[in-house]
Amino acid sequence: MKVLLTIFCSFTSFLAMAQVANNNVQKGNEAYRKGDYKLAAEQYQKALAKEPGNSVAKFNLGNALQKQQDVASAVKQYEDILAIEKDAALRAKTYYNKGVALTKQNDNDGAIDAFKQALSLAPDDNEMRENLQKALNEQKQKQQQQKQPQSKSDPKKNNQPRPQKTADKQMMEKKFRELQNQEKQLQKQLQKKSLEGQPEKDW
DSSP states (O other), rough: HHHHHHHHHHHHHHHHHHHHHHHHHHHHHHHHTTHHHHHHHHHHHHHHHHOTOOOHHHHHHHHHHTTTTHHHHHHHHHHHHHHOOOOOOHHHHHHHHHHHHHHHOOOOOHHHHHHHHHHHTTTTTTTHHHHHHHHHHHHHHHHHHHHHHHSSOOOOHHTSHHHHHHHHHHHHHHHHHHHEEEEEHHHHHHHHHHHTTTTOOOO
């Protein structure tokens, strides 16, 4: 009889604690709806202090932190949920929100992975599919931008006019030297002819 009574008391105590935690979650939700994300986060943290495994409180805390631009802490909350939570619907939403947070951190590859995971758990969710597509498009755009600076910095393409100008200058100098040489040779020939044209001495 004592054993039953002890189990019953322990169970009641657990339920009472869960109820208090849920009250904090509800208060947090009210503050969140009003846009008071700091108060909302405080209420969710109170709920977690009473019930550390409360995935709903963790999820909402992650969202409240993300609204306050504390993206790194939000990602940490989402990762904690994914480490313990088995419910597919909550896991899908958590992966999705993690993807949004990673996008804000400019971690496009991580965001794509998170959106893919979310979509695998909720394949009919169009919003998840759209955000995955946006992330993939952004990744493709970044890859194209990375290729463009390389082609701009390519000396063969970027400096085409310069080598041509240098080549033209060298060619003109060469022709000028050739003309100078030809002129010298002509002068020599003229001098030679003038010497040949002189009358021989009459002995």
